[in-house]
Amino acid sequence: MTIEDLPTRARWLRTFRRVARPRRRLVCAxxxxxxxxxxxxxxxxxxxxxxxxDVQYPGRQDRLGEPAPASTDDLIGPVFCPTPQEGCSVLAPCACGGVELWVGGRFR
Incomplete structure (x- = not known):
């Protein structure tokens, strides 16, 4: 199986320890x-x-051959929880801080 065979969300998010019923999901860019x-x-x-x-963006590591997202919607859509009811927090340091603010605005 190659990275291209994985469903979209699995390609974008790496989860090293699964939790059966998480109280909170922390999405780290x-x-x-x-x-x-x-x-x-x-x-x-x-x-x-x-x-x-953990977010794995296109163009990085095992996704090196994939094109970069064309817009913020393309960058955020496959990654972050669609509703705040899912109990998500976002950590996006450095240049990605603007993305964190953008996601927060979508939840209001």
Whole structure:
């Protein structure tokens, strides 16, 4: 199986520790130029009922051959929870901070 065979959300999000009934999902976007590996160790430092999802953008690591998103909608759509009721928090440091603010605005 190649990365292209995976469903869209699975290609975008790496989850290193699954939680059966998460109280909260923490979606972590890497710093500018970074990859999902930046947060690989984070589940160990979170409460047992928090599920950490690491964003893997196109053009990075195993997605190197994929084109970059053309718009903010293309960047956000496949990644973040569609409603605030899903209990998501977003961590997006560095240049991605603008993306975090944009996502927060969509939840209002």
């Amino acid at each position: 890497p710093h500018a130029g970074g990859t999902a590996q930046a947060y690989r160790g984070w589940p160990a430092g979170r409460p047992a009922d928090v599920e950490v999802h």
